[in-house]
Amino acid sequence: MCLAVPMRFVERRADEVGIVELSGVRREVHLGxxxxxxxxxxxxxxxxxxxxxxxxxxxEADLRLLNELFDETPRGGALPREPRD
Amino acid sequence: MSDGxxxxxxAHGGGGRMTHALVRDLFLHAFDNPALAPLEDAARIxxxxxxxAFTTDSFVVSPVVFPGGDLGKLAVCGxxxxxxxxxxxxxxxSAGFLLEEGLPMPLLESIVASMRRTCEEVGVxxxxxxxxVVERGGLDQIFINxxxxxxxxxxxxxxxxxxxxxxxxxxxxxxxxxxxxxxxxRNELRFDTTIESDCAPLWDLICALLAxxxxxxxxxxxxxxxxxxxxxxxxxxxxDFGIEIEEAAVPFRPEVRALSEILGIDPLYVACEGRVVxxxxxxxxxxxxxxxxxxxxxxxxxxxxxxxxxxxGRVVLxxxxxxxxxxxxxxxEQLPRIC
Amino acid sequence: MIGxxxxxxxxxxxxxxxxxxxIDAVARTLPRIxxxxxxxxxxxxxxxxxxxxxxxxxxxxxxxxxxxxxxxxTATIDLAIRLAAERDVHIVTFGDMIRVPGSNxxxxxxxxxxxxxxxxxxxxxxxxxxxAEPQKTFVFLGVGFETTAPTVAMMIERAEREGIPNLRVLxxxxxxxxxxxxxxxxxxxxxxxxxxxxxxxxxxxxxxYRFVAERYRIPGTVCGFEPVxxxxxxxxxxxMRASGVPRITNAYARAVSPEGNRRALAVLDAxxxxxxxxxxxxxxxxxxxxxxxxxxxxxDALALLDPGEVDxxxxxxxxEEGCLxxxxxxxxxxxxxxxxxxxxxxxxxxxxxxxxxxxxxCAAYFKYGEGR
Numbered sequence: 001m002c003l004a005v006p007m008r009f010v011e012r013r014a015d016e017v018g019i020v021e022l023s024g025v026r027r028e029v030h031l032g033x034x035x036x037x038x039x040x041x042x043x044x045x046x047x048x049x050x051x052x053x054x055x056x057x058x059x060e061a062d063l064r065l066l067n068e069l070f071d072e073t074p075r076g077g078a079l080p081r082e083p084r085d
Numbered sequence: 086m087s088d089g090x091x092x093x094x095x096a097h098g099g100g101g102r103m104t105h106a107l108v109r110d111l112f113l114h115a116f117d118n119p120a121l122a123p124l125e126d127a128a129r130i131x132x133x134x135x136x137x138a139f140t141t142d143s144f145v146v147s148p149v150v151f152p153g154g155d156l157g158k159l160a161v162c163g164x165x166x167x168x169x170x171x172x173x174x175x176x177x178x179s180a181g182f183l184l185e186e187g188l189p190m191p192l193l194e195s196i197v198a199s200m201r202r203t204c205e206e207v208g209v210x211x212x213x214x215x216x217x218v219v220e221r222g223g224l225d226q227i228f229i230n231x232x233x234x235x236x237x238x239x240x241x242x243x244x245x246x247x248x249x250x251x252x253x254x255x256x257x258x259x260x261x262x263x264x265x266x267x268x269x270x271r272n273e274l275r276f277d278t279t280i281e282s283d284c285a286p287l288w289d290l291i292c293a294l295l296a297x298x299x300x301x302x303x304x305x306x307x308x309x310x311x312x313x314x315x316x317x318x319x320x321x322x323x324x325d326f327g328i329e330i331e332e333a334a335v336p337f338r339p340e341v342r343a344l345s346e347i348l349g350i351d352p353l354y355v356a357c358e359g360r361v362v363x364x365x366x367x368x369x370x371x372x373x374x375x376x377x378x379x380x381x382x383x384x385x386x387x388x389x390x391x392x393x394x395x396x397x398g399r400v401v402l403x404x405x406x407x408x409x410x411x412x413x414x415x416x417x418e419q420l421p422r423i424c
Numbered sequence: 425m426i427g428x429x430x431x432x433x434x435x436x437x438x439x440x441x442x443x444x445x446x447i448d449a450v451a452r453t454l455p456r457i458x459x460x461x462x463x464x465x466x467x468x469x470x471x472x473x474x475x476x477x478x479x480x481x482x483x484x485x486x487x488x489x490x491x492x493x494x495x496x497x498t499a500t501i502d503l504a505i506r507l508a509a510e511r512d513v514h515i516v517t518f519g520d521m522i523r524v525p526g527s528n529x530x531x532x533x534x535x536x537x538x539x540x541x542x543x544x545x546x547x548x549x550x551x552x553x554x555x556a557e558p559q560k561t562f563v564f565l566g567v568g569f570e571t572t573a574p575t576v577a578m579m580i581e582r583a584e585r586e587g588i589p590n591l592r593v594l595x596x597x598x599x600x601x602x603x604x605x606x607x608x609x610x611x612x613x614x615x616x617x618x619x620x621x622x623x624x625x626x627x628x629x630x631x632x633y634r635f636v637a638e639r640y641r642i643p644g645t646v647c648g649f650e651p652v653x654x655x656x657x658x659x660x661x662x663x664m665r666a667s668g669v670p671r672i673t674n675a676y677a678r679a680v681s682p683e684g685n686r687r688a689l690a691v692l693d694a695x696x697x698x699x700x701x702x703x704x705x706x707x708x709x710x711x712x713x714x715x716x717x718x719x720x721x722x723x724d725a726l727a728l729l730d731p732g733e734v735d736x737x738x739x740x741x742x743x744e745e746g747c748l749x750x751x752x753x754x755x756x757x758x759x760x761x762x763x764x765x766x767x768x769x770x771x772x773x774x775x776x777x778x779x780x781x782x783x784x785x786c787a788a789y790f791k792y793g794e795g796r
Contacts, residue, residue, distance in 0.1 A: 030546070032691070052626045066439050349782070
C-alpha cells in the first residue's frame with residue numbers, strides 16, 4: 001500500500017533535511033525518522049521522507065541464507081517428497 | 086515587434102492590423118519560404134505523381150518548455166514522425182496556433198524559433214497557418230495544431246497485414262524519456278534529474294533504414310502518448326498473431342527507471358517523441374539494427390521481442406525472473422502516487 | 425555485493441528459480457492453499473514481476489484491503505470537495521486521490537471547474553505553499569496507512585513549530601492491524617497465511633502482527649517487494665502451513681525490525697489518536713482511523729465547516745450499487761466474479777473502490793489483463 005524506494009543518502013543539508021539519490025535522480029527529503037545517517041547509506045524513501053535506513057548486515061545475512069538454500073537445492077525441482085502432516 | 090507590445094492580446098487574433106503584423110513579423114519571418122510568402126488562403130505545392138500521405142495532430146504540453154525541447158519542436162516532430170513511420174518523406178506542414186491572451190511574446194518567439202530550427206533540420210516547410218487568440222483563462226498558454234503532407238515512394242513498409250510470427254520487434258533507442266522529462270520538469274514534485282526529452286525528427290533515420298532493408302520492414306510506429314505498451318497493443322489487437330517482449334531487452338535509461346519507480350509510474354506506457362518501433366522480417370534484423378545504430382538518433386537501437394503465434398491478439402512480457410506479465414492498453418494518464 | 429540500491433541481488437533469477445522449486449516441493453505435500461497479500465503494493469508486485477504464474481496450481485493468492493486510496497469513504501471525498509468550494513481554500517493532496525469518485529464528482533473534475541488543487545509528492549511540500557499565501561487556507565488530504573500517517577504528523581508538527589496557522593488536515597488515515605482483526609474475524613474468509621505489508625511494517629514493526637498467529641492461528645510473513653522477497657515470503661508461509669505451527673516471520677529484515685520505527689511511532693502518537701472509522705466497502709471498523717488530538721483541533725479542516733453540514737454530507741454520501749468490492753476487499757470474491765468488472769467498471773470510469781487506485785485489486789487485475 002505504500003511506495004517506498006531504496007535510495008542512496010548523499011548528504012545532510014540542515015537538521016532534518018538531506019539529499020538522496022537513485023541513478024541520478026535526486027531529491028530533498030526529511031530525515032526526522034532516522035538517526036545516525038552517513039553519506040553512502042541506503043535508505044527507504046516514502047513521500048519525501050526517509051522512513052528507515054537499510055541494514056546491510058541483515059541484507060547480507062538473508063542473502064547468505066538464500067545462497068545456502070540454493071546450494072542445497074537440486075536443479076530442476078527434483079526435491080524429495082515430504083510426508084503430509 | 087512592429088507594435089512594440091510584449092504579450093499576446095485579443096487583437097492579435099482579430100484578423101486586423103495586429104494579426105497581419107504578427108503573421109508578417111513573427112511567423113513569415115521565421116518560416117520564410119516561397120509557398121508561404123504570398124500569404125494566400127491556401128498554399129500551392131507541386132508534387133510528382135504518386136501517393137500523398139496526410140496527417141494531423143494537436144499539441145499541448147505543460148510545462149511548455151521542458152528539458153530537451155519545447156511545444157514548437159514537439160509540434161513539428163510529432164507530425165513529421167507520423168509521416169515518416171508510413172515511409173512518407175515530409176514536404177509541407179501547416180501550423181495553427183491557439184494562443185491565450187497574455188501569452189508572453191518572447192515565449193511565443195522562442196517556440197516559433199524552435200519550429201524553424203526543427204523544420205530546417207528535416208528539410209520541411211511550414212507553408213500555411215492560422216492564429217486565434219482566446220481570452221485569458223480560455224486555454225493554458227498555447228496549443229499548436231500541425232498537419233503535414235508527405236510523398237510516398239518505395240521502399241515502403243509492407244504493412245501490418247504482412248506481419249507474421251518470427252518477425253523481430255526493434256526500437257531505435259531508450260524509451261519513456263520524453264514523458265519522464267516533462268514529469269520531472271513539473272516543479273511541484275521537486276525532483277532533480279538530468280532526464281531530457283527524446284523529441285527528435287525521425288525521417289532521416291527511417292529513410293536510411295528503408296533504403297538499407299527495402300523489403301524487410303513490415304510496420305513502424307512512433308510510441309507517443311501511451312508509450313511502447315500502447316503501440317504494441319495497437320499492432321496485436323484483433324490479429325492472428327501475438328507479441329512477446331523480453332523485459333530485460335526493453336531499454337530505459339537508469340534515471341528514467343529510477344524516477345518511474347519512485348513515482349509509481351509504469352514506463353512501458355510513458356511517451357517518447359523521437360523513437361520508432363520497427364517490425365522487420367527476421368533475416369533483416371541485423372542489418373536494420375546496424376543501420377539505425379550508425380545514425381545519431383539510433384545509436385542504442387535494440388531488439389526487444391518478436392511476433393509469436395499465441396496468445397493471438399495479446400502482448401506478453403517475459404519478466405527477468407522467467408515469469409510472464411500481460412501488457413494491456415493503459416487506462417488514461419498515469420498520476421504520480423505514493424500508494 | 426549487496427545491491428541494496430536496485431536490489432539486484434533480490435532480483436536474481438537463479439535465486440527465484442530455486443525458491444520456486446522449493447515452493448513446488450512443499451506445495452505438493454499440501455491441499456489447496458489460499459494466501460492473502462494484504463498490501464496493494466504487493467498485489468501489483470505479484471503481477472508485475474510475473475510471480476503469479478510461477479506459483480503451483482494448488483496455491484491461490486488473493487488480495488486484501490491494503491489500498492488506502494480504495495478504502496477512503498465517499499464521504500471523505502465529498503467533504504474535500506465541499507472544502508474546496510470554500511473561498512480561499514486550497515486542497516493539497518497526493519496524486520493518488522484526485523480521480524477517486526465521490527458521490528457526484530471528483531477532485532480532478534472540481535479542479536476543472538475552478539477549485540484550487542495542488543498535487544504534491546510529500547506532505548512537507550504543503551508548508552512552503554501555506555507560508556507563501558498566508559491569506560489562503562491550505563487543507564492537506566491525509567490519506568494512507570501507517571507508512572504515510574507519520575509524514576503527515578511531521579507536517580503538522582512543523583507547521584506548529586514554525587508558526588504556520590493556515591495549514592490544516594482532513595484526517596482520513598487508516599490503521600492496518602484493526603483491519604486485519606476485522607478480516608480474520610470474518611467467518612466467510614478462509615486463508616492459510618498472510619503476506620504482511622512491507623512498508624507499514626517498517627513503521628509498526630513485525631511484532632505488531634503477533635496476534636495473527638497467536639489469536640487467529642494463521643501464519644504471517646512480513647515481506648519485501650522484490651521478486652526474491654515475494655517468493656521467499658510464499659515459501660515461509662507454505663513451510664509454516666506444512667509444519668502446522670503458525671508464527672509471524674520477518675522476511676524483510678533489512679528494512680523491518682520487531683519494534684518498528686520508534687521516532688515515527690512517537691510523532692504519530694503525539695499528533696493523532698485512534699478513532700472508529702468507516703472503510704469503503706468494509707463498513708465501520710473500531711479504532712481503525714486516526715483523528716487529530718484535541719490540542720490540535722485548530723488543525724482540523726472539518727472545523728472550517730458547520731458541524732451540521734459535515735454530518736449531512738457524511739450521511740448523504742453514497743456509493744454505487746451492485747459492485748462486489750466489499751467481498752473483494754475481504755478476499756471472499758475475485759474481480760472477475762463482479763458483473764461490473766471490465767464492463768461498466770474500468771479504471772477510467774471506476775464504480776467501486778477496488779478500481780479507483782492503480783493498486784486496487786480490480787485495477788491490478790484489469791491492468792495486467794487478468795480475467796479479461
